[in-house]
Amino acid sequence: MEFFWATPPVTRTLVATSVIMSALAHFGTIDIMKTIFIPEYIFTYRMVPQVWRLATSFLLTGPSFGILMDPYFLYTYSLALEKSGSKFRTSSDYSVFIVFVWAIIMPLAGLWLGWPFLMSSFLMALAYTYAQEDPNRQVNYFIVTLSAKYIIYAQLIVTCIATGGYYHAFVQATGIPAAHLYLFLTKYWPEYGGGTHWIFTPNFLRQYLDAPAGTGVNRGAGTAFPARNAGGAQAGRGGGWTSAFSAGGGTWNQRGPGRRLGD
Template identity: 35%
Template sequence: MADIVSAYWATPPVARTVSTLVFASSVAVYTGMVSMEPFLFHYMFLLKFPPGIHRLVTSFLVTGPQLGVIFDTYFLYTYLSQLEKTNSKFTRKEDLIWYLTFVGSFIIIINQLWTGAPIYLQALMIAMCYTAVQDARGQQAHFYVVTVPAQLMPYCLLLVNLMLAGWYSFQVGLTGIVAAHLHDFLTRLYPEFGNGVNLIPTPWFISYIMRTPHVQNTVYGSATVPPRLNEPRSGPLPDSWRSAGPGRRLG
């Protein structure tokens, strides 16, 4: 049991946290422990009092039914951990959080204008798959029992959605590719080929939240770490006074 717990806490923190939330929420919904209603999104919920702001997040926390709970959670963890550990675009945790925020927001907007879908996890998974394979072009990937070029993986997921869930699910999944491509264009394609800059850099406040307080990941969880003794500390004295050495009491 201790080995399982240690292995769990050793996984990438963002992928671990999101996948655990999705799995727990889906099990709770499909076993009848909680209602599906708080997980559904429509823009009208934002106009009520109190506004349903939580739905901007919960609408990404429910998988498909039955075996979808297992397979969707697995694919979600796989693609999210690839982005967190190996993707060159997300060298910092806050960059990945901003990616999820931007892509998720755009997925909601497109679906509200086009499909009217209330649940968006499938679209987000396809978006993450699209982003993950951009660095794997020319390589081969395994999709169930077949081997395909890595860059075709998100389109394979779209095809499975079409075959198993129909045209409506295909349209929802397609919004994920559109959102991921827009993010790739604004952060990579335009700066590289248009001699421009990253048009959607990670906001400073996300970096501030991620770095305050100091958090250290351990095999047993996360621990808050106080600033080191040699780190500069804020206080009422000027820097020149603090660097002069320990004070002496007079009298």
């Protein structure tokens, strides 16, 4: 239990849900047809929409050997991204990434290609993002050691061999454009293209998933401290340093005129 609660919140929720639900589904305790992506049961006006499929279809593992390997890769990639990934400052930012890639994979793999099991695409999105952190890092993939940038190709090759065709690899590959689009909209376009950063993290996710302001969170590059809520430090962003002391109130609560270096 200590190990479980020490795992970041998003990763432990994904892995625990995937393991429990997949075990129940593959051993016949629950109907597997109630968990997969079937558009007619989700986007419908003739019955109550079964909206849980929007999440369960991404967390249902493959049968037999997949019950072990899919959660393993989910834990490995997700933990590395949530805990040490440079692209996600907090768990709430990482949760937005997951919702975004699900929203892109769904129309590609689920609607366009008509495949109801979407976990392989989700794992590919995680692997692609994981590889972007350090493309030349050496990682183990089964019994082979290779650079992180080749993980996605190794996964596609294994899928082709295991399924005997290219269709499942094509479905799996839909995770690549989903993950790349997120990186483009949050990094490349705002930083290098001068565009607007359209993807943001809602405050309710920050309050629910992130540590309180001022609490250190261990990450790969050191200890991160979550920002304060609006009205605190973030409220003054872009307006200069607070530099005038109020004698009556006894607090620093105004902005000074600013001084040019050397004046």
